[in-house]
Amino acid sequence: MSGLAIVTGGARGIGAAIAAALLADGEIDEVAAFDLDIAGAQAPAGVTLHQCDVTNVEQVRDVVASLGRHATVLVNNAGGGKHRPERTDNKPGDPFGPVDLFRESVDLNLTSAHIVTSVVGPNMASGSAICNTASIAGLMPNAMMAYGAAKAGLIHWTKCMALSLAPRGIRVNAVAPGFIYTRLWEQTLPRKYFDQMVGVAVPMSSEQTPEQIADSVAFLCSARAAQITGQVLAIDGGSLLGQVR
Numbered sequence: 014m015s016g017l018a019i020v021t022g023g024a025r026g027i028g029a030a031i032a033a034a035l036l037a038d039g040e041i042d043e044v045a046a047f048d049l050d051i052a053g054a055q056a057p058a059g060v061t062l063h064q065c066d067v068t069n070v071e072q073v074r075d076v077v078a079s080l081g082r083h084a085t086v087l088v089n090n091a092g093g094g095k096h097r098p099e100r101t102d103n104k105p106g107d108p109f110g111p112v113d114l115f116r117e118s119v120d121l122n123l124t125s126a127h128i129v130t131s132v133v134g135p136n137m138a139s140g141s142a143i144c145n146t147a148s149i150a151g152l153m154p155n156a157m158m159a160y161g162a163a164k165a166g167l168i169h170w171t172k173c174m175a176l177s178l179a180p181r182g183i184r185v186n187a188v189a190p191g192f193i194y195t196r197l198w199e200q201t202l203p204r205k206y207f208d209q210m211v212g213v214a215v216p217m218s219s220e221q222t223p224e225q226i227a228d229s230v231a232f233l234c235s236a237r238a239a240q241i242t243g244q245v246l247a248i249d250g251g252s253l254l255g256q257v258r
């Protein structure tokens with residue numbers, strides 16, 4: 014089998030690793046990586062980079078129309094948040110933070126999945142698969158209100174979509190990564206503090222790698238997972254279990 018995969022946020026970090034894992038798995042021969050920021054990003058063989066804001070319906074429609082073929086795999090992976098050092102009213106962990114930034118986070122981490130899927134999904138054939146990159150922040154309460162709420166919404170949306178698309182033969186799953194030092198963290202927390210946090214929060218005592226997340230996404234999108242739908246797989250070194258010490 015060969016097919017096209019669309020990976021959002023695919024220019025770097027976990028998304029770039031997902032693109033590579035899907036190609037290596039053999040069921041996909043082309044990956045279209047949609048990303049807001051493709052400047053300086055490398056596109057390995059089999060991957061095409063498309064500048065696209067996945068919170069913008071028109072941009073998504075235009076880029077999808079330009080592909081010339083329908084996707085068999087869709088990975089809604091773009092997420093995280095904009096680094097906004099200029100916003101002095103945006104204090105990390107503030108439960109009463111600015112409404113516009115709350116909306117922005119929900120837009121990026123939840124609504125974007127609906128936008129891309131509503132454009133791509135109607136043309137996906139039976140046997141196709143969708144995987145959403147959620148987070149353990151969507152499975153346990155934390156201080157990132159908007160992000161956590163949006164990822165929890167993404168997990169519930171995954172299950173609703175799995176039920177709705179099952180009659181069409183399309184599976185929908187999610188992965189919930191724990192801690193990976195990608196640009197998302199690089200912009201906000203120095204490495205040594207990140208390592209200290211991992212030491213406390215991860216029972217297996219190490220962060221995950223983009224490749225470990227990508228491996229699970231490739232499995233969930235493959236024929237090997239033909240009977241798996243509506244599931245959320247945490248790849249978190251045991252963080253959801255609680256703290257050992």
Ligand SMILES: NC(=O)c1ccc[n+]([C@@H]2O[C@H](COP(=O)([O-])OP(=O)(O)OC[C@H]3O[C@@H](n4cnc5c(N)ncnc54)[C@H](O)[C@@H]3O)[C@@H](O)[C@H]2O)c1
Pocket residue numbers: 021022023024025026027028047048049050065066067068090091092093121146147148149189190191192193194195196197198
């Ligand atoms: N890194 C972690 O510890 C961690 C943990 C749990 C979940 N996640 C999730 O994994 C996913 C990937 O994050 P990452 O760690 O690889 O971060 P990253 O910052 O390295 O990659 C995110 C990519 O998404 C792109 N992007 C951002 N906004 C976009 C938009 N509006 N339209 C299109 N592309 C956009 C960015 O340009 C970037 O290339 C995110 O959904 C994130 O929430 C990450």
